[in-house]
Amino acid sequence: MATTSDERRPVDMHQSPPLDLSIPYDPAWVKGRTILVTGGASGFGAAFVRKWAGHGATVIFGDINTEQGDQVARDVQKETGNKNVHFVHCDVTDWQSQVNLFKEAVKLSPHGGIDTVVANAGIAKTDTLQFPRDLSVAEPKQPKWPMLDVNLTGVMYTSHLAIFYLPRNPGSKDCNTDSDPATTPRDRHLLFLGSVASLMGLPLSPQYAASKHAVLGLFRSLRATSFAQGIRVNIVCPYYIDTPMMPTVLRVVIAGGGLGKVEDVVDAATRFTADSRVLGRGVVVGPKIKLTPDHNGELKYHGEDADVEAAAVWEVYADDFQYTDASVRAIVNTLNAVQKARGWIAWGKDCLAALAYGVGLGGKK
Template identity: 65%
Template sequence: MPPHQPESMVAAIRQSPPVDVSVPYESAWVKGKTILITGGASGFGAGFVRHWAEQGATVVVGDINVEKGDVLAREVRKETGNANVHFVHCDVTDWQSQVNLFREAARLSPHGGIDTVVANAGIAGADAMQRPQGMTDAEPPKPNFKIMDVNCTGVMYTAHLAYYWLPRNSGSDACSMDSQPGTTCRDRHLLLVGSIASLAPIAAQPQYGAAKHAVLGLFRSLRATSHPQGIRVNLILPYFIDTPIVTLGARVVLAGGAMGKVEDVVDAATRFVADSRILGRSLVIGPKVTLKQLDNGEWDLVAKGTPGSRETALWEPYAEDWEDVDAFDRNIVKVLNAVQAARGWIGWATDIVKAVGYGLGFGR
């Protein structure tokens, strides 16, 4: 008998081929789409809003921060000349608030439908699991699980509503690897926002890690079952990105290493939103580095211009459909450690000064 061949999940879930990030795409392919973004008033969410509005998309931002969201929408409309940029107050932990956001987004859409939903809202901070209060009392007080509420329950609400609204998008095309982006630009797309904490433990933030692992589980489940509704599901997994969500404590811990950049997260997300041929894929976004792949599959950090090397901030952890995930995690940690070693004590000291400045309010 021939040796047993493990069954590939790729065909069963109609997953598109691995993402080749060296192949160019056109940001202008988002033109004509109506895109709903939760938590889009700051961080890389605001980067999404600016870039996609500039390319001609209708963008509806839902955020709990009314001041930031309203200012962002006004600024982007003025900067881009795109009148179809809107802010709607939304608390993602409140079901009715999200219902209202989706209903308003459909009303504001020039074609009456929603083409892409980006479940971007997320928070970090002091974790009740790590700092329990009142544990000497006879009965400990109820913990604050706000991080879990926003990063897990809020995302589940968003995904649930996306599955209601996306198939009702009149004039959109069901997901297909044979679509022609730029000509059939209106499709049905859910983009989930996980984290490197979806793949690896984050010891100081158990709630955050648990929630982002849940987002990964949601992605792996939905991408295998979304085809009857014609919905494609993709996932971005940012490393620590230089935005306000990275706390002072995290910046001190990361001192001497490197953080990712907002523009690289925007690049990864835009590829997914714009290229309707990509189904069921994910990309990790980290610091931009120059790498050379060795014969054993591992990566080495090398100098820019080294023969056989490539500069990248993007990796696909599931290019082989979940195989060698642990090897991927080991590889990326090795690269990040090499970055820290290469930067040395000067890099550490520079980041400490920046972190202290950030804590004093100079970097916000």
């Protein structure tokens, strides 16, 4: 298994326990599955396409960059020999464009359904929220929020469509922490791409941080209910990753802290995608360093010369997710108890008051 003992399993929330990342998984478990990826023409998305197609998955990916997307699809088909790799033009900020992507994915799927949806598309641009350029004008121009449009609205569209299409996957079964990933024929999985900005503020990019905080909030909310539709939900939160997109100024700012590697992000996403037993978990991917938890569960840095195996992936909020859900259940149970104690008469009074308010008679002293 890719999880720890059943003693820590949050049974009430139908989620798997905190991950034991030392237990191996087999990326070949994705073979035969149909995976939809947004933003697959470059970056992490293109790396996901290559990895999963190389292990026999059908991969349909969308991107706004048609020329690059077509090239990635041709290259991956040639490299892997897998002809079930398809590019579909998609602007994630456009609802109908995403609808078309999902419909086309169903048509292209060998089994007529989608097993995994990866909400990967995202952008990072210069943020002007904190630094107005001209203070002499009477009022600022109405701003545009491209990062919110792509990183939040686009992800919301993807999630909405995933929740519609995943349960319509022919032959799929409800997610189950006791499933056998080697033989699970049809999966139902929604994978979010968050960021280290999901977990902390970025002083120079509040718009980006706000969008990625929102993605984390979406994940944490959906994980509590998605099991009702048989869907498992997970999230990968990359730290600063060593790619050509990483600007020099940012490399200088974080100098000394190290950079993460694309292959480690791909590995974390592949574990979630391949292992059908993992439900409702989140990991952060950073530089490969030597950390171990102390007696309080806090991570301790040992230095590069320590006789400790280096790791690039750690589960974030491993128990906090469970505690938060437990708090929500406690609140709901308390409210239910209050409602029961007040009885049907109080329920009737509240209903009459609500109706009176609806016709304009409520709210008056």
